[in-house]
Amino acid sequence: MAKGKRITIIDVAREAGVSAGTVSRAMNNSAKVNPTIHRRIMNVIERLGYEPNSFAQNLRGQVMRTVGCLVSDLSNPLHGVFLTAVEQRLHAAGLMMVVANSHNLEQREREAISLFRRRRVDGLILTFGDERSEVVRQVLPRIDSPVVILDRDVAQPKQCDLIQVDHRTGAYQATKHLLELGHRRIALLTPPPTIWPGRERIAGFRAAHEQAGAKVDEKLIRILDAATPLAYSEAKEIIGANSPPTAIICLGTQMLSGVVSALSSAFMKIPEDISLIGIGDTDLVRLHSPPITTVRWDIPALGRMAAEMLLSRLDGTTTAEPRRVMFPTEFVQRASCTQPRRGKSTTSA
Amino acid sequence: MAKGKRITIIDVAREAGVSAGTVSRAMNNSAKVNPTIHRRIMNVIERLGYEPNSFAQNLRGQVMRTVGCLVSDLSNPLHGVFLTAVEQRLHAAGLMMVVANSHNLEQREREAISLFRRRRVDGLILTFGDERSEVVRQVLPRIDSPVVILDRDVAQPKQCDLIQVDHRTGAYQATKHLLELGHRRIALLTPPPTIWPGRERIAGFRAAHEQAGAKVDEKLIRILDAATPLAYSEAKEIIGANSPPTAIICLGTQMLSGVVSALSSAFMKIPEDISLIGIGDTDLVRLHSPPITTVRWDIPALGRMAAEMLLSRLDGTTTAEPRRVMFPTEFVQRASCTQPRRGKSTTSA
DNA sequence: TTGTAAGCGTTATCAC
DNA sequence: GTGATAACGCTTACAA
Numbered sequence: 001m002a003k004g005k006r007i008t009i010i011d012v013a014r015e016a017g018v019s020a021g022t023v024s025r026a027m028n029n030s031a032k033v034n035p036t037i038h039r040r041i042m043n044v045i046e047r048l049g050y051e052p053n054s055f056a057q058n059l060r061g062q063v064m065r066t067v068g069c070l071v072s073d074l075s076n077p078l079h080g081v082f083l084t085a086v087e088q089r090l091h092a093a094g095l096m097m098v099v100a101n102s103h104n105l106e107q108r109e110r111e112a113i114s115l116f117r118r119r120r121v122d123g124l125i126l127t128f129g130d131e132r133s134e135v136v137r138q139v140l141p142r143i144d145s146p147v148v149i150l151d152r153d154v155a156q157p158k159q160c161d162l163i164q165v166d167h168r169t170g171a172y173q174a175t176k177h178l179l180e181l182g183h184r185r186i187a188l189l190t191p192p193p194t195i196w197p198g199r200e201r202i203a204g205f206r207a208a209h210e211q212a213g214a215k216v217d218e219k220l221i222r223i224l225d226a227a228t229p230l231a232y233s234e235a236k237e238i239i240g241a242n243s244p245p246t247a248i249i250c251l252g253t254q255m256l257s258g259v260v261s262a263l264s265s266a267f268m269k270i271p272e273d274i275s276l277i278g279i280g281d282t283d284l285v286r287l288h289s290p291p292i293t294t295v296r297w298d299i300p301a302l303g304r305m306a307a308e309m310l311l312s313r314l315d316g317t318t319t320a321e322p323r324r325v326m327f328p329t330e331f332v333q334r335a336s337c338t339q340p341r342r343g344k345s346t347t348s349a
Numbered sequence: 350m351a352k353g354k355r356i357t358i359i360d361v362a363r364e365a366g367v368s369a370g371t372v373s374r375a376m377n378n379s380a381k382v383n384p385t386i387h388r389r390i391m392n393v394i395e396r397l398g399y400e401p402n403s404f405a406q407n408l409r410g411q412v413m414r415t416v417g418c419l420v421s422d423l424s425n426p427l428h429g430v431f432l433t434a435v436e437q438r439l440h441a442a443g444l445m446m447v448v449a450n451s452h453n454l455e456q457r458e459r460e461a462i463s464l465f466r467r468r469r470v471d472g473l474i475l476t477f478g479d480e481r482s483e484v485v486r487q488v489l490p491r492i493d494s495p496v497v498i499l500d501r502d503v504a505q506p507k508q509c510d511l512i513q514v515d516h517r518t519g520a521y522q523a524t525k526h527l528l529e530l531g532h533r534r535i536a537l538l539t540p541p542p543t544i545w546p547g548r549e550r551i552a553g554f555r556a557a558h559e560q561a562g563a564k565v566d567e568k569l570i571r572i573l574d575a576a577t578p579l580a581y582s583e584a585k586e587i588i589g590a591n592s593p594p595t596a597i598i599c600l601g602t603q604m605l606s607g608v609v610s611a612l613s614s615a616f617m618k619i620p621e622d623i624s625l626i627g628i629g630d631t632d633l634v635r636l637h638s639p640p641i642t643t644v645r646w647d648i649p650a651l652g653r654m655a656a657e658m659l660l661s662r663l664d665g666t667t668t669a670e671p672r673r674v675m676f677p678t679e680f681v682q683r684a685s686c687t688q689p690r691r692g693k694s695t696t697s698a
Numbered sequence: 699t700t701g702t703a704a705g706c707g708t709t710a711t712c713a714c
Numbered sequence: 715g716t717g718a719t720a721a722c723g724c725t726t727a728c729a730a
Contacts, residue, residue: 006469006493006723008722008723008724009723009724009725010723010724018700018701019700019701019702020701020702020723020724020725021700021701021702021703021724021725021726022699022700022701024724024725024726025699025700025725025726028725030725030726031699031700031726032699033699033700034699034700037699037700049491051463051466051467052467052723052724053408053467053469053722053723053724054404054464054467054468054469055403055404055405055407055408055468055469055722055723055724056404056408056706056722056723056724056725057723057724057725058404058706058724059402059404059405059408059705059706059707059708059722059723059724059725060705060706060723060724060725060726061705061706061725061726062724062725073433074429074432074433074436074448075426075429075430075432075433076429077424077426077429079429080423080424080425080426080428080429081424083423083424083448083450084422084423084424084450087423087449087450091457096449096461096464097448097449097450098447098448099423099432099446099447099448100436100445100446101432101433101436101446108440112445114400115403115445117400118400118401118402118403119403119404120355120402120403120404142398144355256632257632257635257636260632260636261635261636264636264638282632283605283606283609283631283632283633284632284633284636286606286610287606287609287610287613287633287637288636288637288638289613289637289638355707357706357707357708358707358708358709359707367716367717368716368717368718369707369708369709369717369718370708370709370710370716370717370718370719371715371716371717373708373709373710374709374715374716377709379709379710380715380716381715382715382716383715383716386715386716401707401708402706402707402708403708404706404707404708405706405707405708405709405722406707406708406709407708407722408706408707408708408709408721408722408723408724409707409708409709409710409721409722410708410709410710410721410722411708411709
């Protein structure tokens with residue numbers, strides 16, 4: 001990884017026949033510089049293609065105007081949309097976004113956070129695969145720059161804000177909707193209850209049942225890590241069982257395509273044979289025939305909010321006191337749900 | 350953006366009762382350090398949560414082991430998949446990936462590249478919105494670190510590799526397939542011919558027509574910037590025209606959902622009323638009913654290749670000579686194409 | 699208005 | 715083995 005000598009401020013200064021200090025002042029407009037000299041310096045900079053070395057600048061006490069974002073999976077479109085929104089907002093404030101991918105591996109999370117810190121990013125936006133991991137317990141409290149944590153429930157050190165999506169209400173509304181249609185055997189596919197989204201969704205699912213006086217068949221709650229192939233076989237198994245559900249609530253973005261494949265390959269018609277509620281606002285959900293009823297939330301707004309909260313700390317317009325915000329979900333009815341088939345709907349477990 | 354004093358190597362040294370040099374040597378295993386002292390130092394580092402300052406390290410001559418990636422749109426799932434693959438490969442080589450979003454704006458491209466350079470990234474992976482822009486002509490040749498450019502056709506300075514997707518063959522195969530089914534009025538939706546993908550797709554489209562002795566109706570070639578709403582109205586217009594096409598080839602990822610929406614809202618059945626060929630390997634394409642015939646390519650492999658080419662330069666295992674690689678596409682037949690309706694198929698323009 | 703020099707945190711090169 | 719020390723490229727008092 002050898003590199004030829006890079007152009008430095010000294011090269012520019014020599015070429016322009018001035019001192020390094022003058023070049024610096026000219027670039028930063030930090031003090032009056034003779035207009036003629038200013039132009040001459042700018043010309044040299046242009047001609048040489050000089051780019052100041054951020055490290056030297058930072059070492060000298062400048063901030064990096066950079067925010068580090070850690071997501072679990074860049075290939076998840078939801079994350080892409082989120083990051084785009086974050087980046088938009090940060091860019092407007094003159095900050096750059098740096099992204100790292102954790103694949104939900106604690107080791108990767110640790111590495112990414114360490115790298116961000118070494119590079120002295122001004123702030124962090126993080127998610128974790130496990131709320132009880134050592135990274136969360138040991139590393140997080142040590143971070144000296146502002147942090148926004150997304151959709152997790154963890155203890156917040158100073159300068160650490162939390163945005164949680166209201167998955168409970170989302171799951172509650174979805175479940176209630178199906179119960180009101182007459183469904184009594186409803187399957188739930190969800191991420192593990194060890195993290196906020198899974199925990200809340202299961203809670204909402206139970207709450208709706210309880211309120212309707214319906215009983216939850218525990219075997220119909222399926223915990224899945226976000227991965228398509230698993231969801232496919234899981235869905236296959238569910239619909240092939242002895243007393244299959246009349247409806248499925250699939251609250252995992254990556255899972256949904258697996259479930260739809262499974263239903264399709266089993267020649268089950270939606271909603272005639274089975275009702276389906278999905279998640280998010282993807283092409284799949286909107287353009288499926290029939291369009292799929294979903295629990296969604298405004299991801300760009302979520303991204304803007306995360307950026308906003310971070311910026312308010314970077315500006316110093318906020319106390320160190322941790323903040324915690326609940327971000328609303330929305331239940332969108334489309335054509336994928338209907339009343340359960342006669343003779344099955346009342347067959348309770 | 351004030352920050353409390355960060356822990357430095359001096360703090361560690363003082364706490365451990367040694368000199369900064371010894372701490373440095375202990376951390377980097379660069380020279381023998383008394384085992385007892387080594388342990389003591391490591392303990393202090395652990396206790397204080399010390400993270401070495403990358404800027405100081407870099408200033409001292411270290412490389413950053415970082416690669417900058419510039420994509421046009423992070424919310425495009427294809428880009429997410431690509432970046433994930435790049436990141437995987439780079440991570441395996443001990444490099445970190447930094448991502449920036451350009452939205453295809455030249456200004457943003459310029460800013461991102463400038464920032465990457467200031468931060469002295471070791472290499473760059475880039476796309477550009479316009480092959481003739483000033484960024485490409487002026488900035489690119491000046492970059493002193495290795496560059497891989499994706500899916501564009503530009504002059505390559507030293508150390509600059511190019512990976513181009515073979516869109517021409519993809520479009521050719523798609524068009525040929527439809528012509529062989531008997532279609533004579535085929536619409537093509539594609540990005541502008543000012544960039545490689547658009548140019549090549551149009552070329553493939555024409556080549557297939559020419560080979561079949563069919564005439565291209567220029568009005569059926571629709572140039573679009575990648576954006577859903579535009580594709581929607583464009584598709585509406587196409588199918589609402591006097592002599593509408595019997596098939597649509599939609600070679601833009603973001604466009605496809607617009608086209609599908611348009612067809613669906615016009616109650617046109619695929620493939621009975623119109624044949625459709627899409628692009629990529631998304632949920633939409635695979636799970637649509639019927640599944641959509643597409644031109645796809647192996648994006649993770651593309652990402653790995655990009656990372657690989659960059660790494661081979663960073664390792665110094667390659668000459669400075671620019672390389673140029675053609676990446677193959679694959680034509681995947683599914684159920685969205687059939688013979689055109691009688692009485693229309695022969696109605697040539 | 700401009701030049702000079704100190705210092706940012708780290709590592710490599712010397713002496714010890 | 716370990717401790718001083720110089721150097722990396724830049725900004726910023728301070729001096730001129």
